[in-house]
Amino acid sequence: MELIDREDHQKLYLQLYEILKKKIETNEWHVGSQIPTEDELCKMFSVSRATVRTAVLELVRQGYLKRQQGKGTFIHRNIISEGLNMQTSLKELLLEEGIEVMPKVLARTVMMPVDDLEQQLDITPDKHIIYIKRLWSVQDEPVLLQENYIPYHICPLLLEDDIEHNSLFELLEKKYRIKITRVKNLIDITRLTADDERVLKLPEGSMALLMTQKFYSGDTLIMYAREVKKPNRFQFLVELERKVV
Amino acid sequence: MSDGKLAKDVMIGIFEYPHIPYWFSINQATRIVKVSFISTKKYPEPMAILVFDEKYNLMGTLTLKDILRGLEPRFMQTSEKMEGYKEQESELSLIWDSLFSKQSKELAEKAVSEIMSPAKYFVEPNDPITKAAYLMVHHDLVLLPVLENKKKFVGLVRMIEVFDQISDSLIKE
DSSP states (O other): OOOOOTOOOOHHHHHHHHHHHHHHHHHSSSSTTTTOOOHHHHHHHHHHHHHHHHHHHHHHHHHSEEETTTTEEEOOOOOOOOEEEEEEEEEHHHTTOOOOEEEEEEEEEEOOOOTHHHHHOOOOOTEEEEEEEEEEEEEEEEEEEEEEEGGGOOOOGGGGOOOOSSSHHIIIIISOOOOOEEEEEEEEEEEHHHHHHHHTTTTTTOOEEEEEEOOOOOTTEHHHEEEOOTTTTTTOOOEEEEOOO | OTEEEEEEEEOOOGGGGEEETTTTTHHHHHHHIIIIIITTTTSSOOOOOEETTSSEEEEEEEHHHHHHHHHSOOOGGOOOOTTTTOOOOOOHHHHHTTTTTTTTTHHHSSSGGGTTTEEEOBBBBBHHHHHHHHHHHTOOEEEEEEEEEETTEEEEEHHHHHHHHHHHHHHHH
């Protein structure tokens, strides 16, 4: 059994934390089983009660262990999933500070699903969709073409909102109280269609960044977005944040 | 004649019919007809699709006849039938065989805006049904949009309800 190394300069509770974590992650201690009592751990590792308590508390805080009042401490889970926190706001990514970008609404209408929209939005083929197409420009240079698809029944009033001055994300969250809990992004490089080239003022055969996004509220897909971004105008900041699920 | 009934009393909701934007192809519209009507065996009267512009204003209607007409090769399209033209004659059988097969796939890529029946006429919710009947008969319309303040599309008047209301009052009298 791995023991505490008193020659090590690392604090005792951190050493104990690592030893216990390893036992959980390697399934030496199984999910659902009870861990030894504080007294037992003190004896096992020849450390003080305070050291054991601090190490266990940290494991509870991280989500590995769960305390049950009057029963003891149990293994809650043996892997901590990594949460991907991705910053994708246009203004944060694209531009030098202080430059205002405003979208021009090219289309806002209602349609039936065609092509692969039914699958992308996870809806039946008889459902209507709100379609919004906007072009974002910086000092008259078009840089981003954004198409959003929202099942009509999710938010019919979006057809009347001011979508030139408000982001769809904010409208859904703040005005309609639809909490977006998950966003799936897929980034690819794509050859533009003739229509997209014309709108983005790019020559024939141009390549661009294509980002498709799916917005979920719980398990419900509430919006599918397709964004074509002009090359050289965008950087992506991906922030990985570890979190307890 | 129609007991003073108004367009708003008989109109049906706009979501009774599938909506599409004008840039959809005939092919895409055809798939929507299949999914919305044929595979579900819902046969509304009339069977039609509503075509909208990019600002969600109604531009026109698309019936099954409009779609088939859009798929006809150009040489078959005539604005008026010639005097004495006999469509039943046997020497035309070769043409019948190829009518909807050769060029139709290419033609199916055309936008629906090229083949729809444009929405030129409409009634207000408070207009009498008799006005709707007049417009539908004189302009050969299958559906008549109901617009509020000449702008907001709030419903559709169909021939069947117009006929029903007017015939009721005729029979009573």
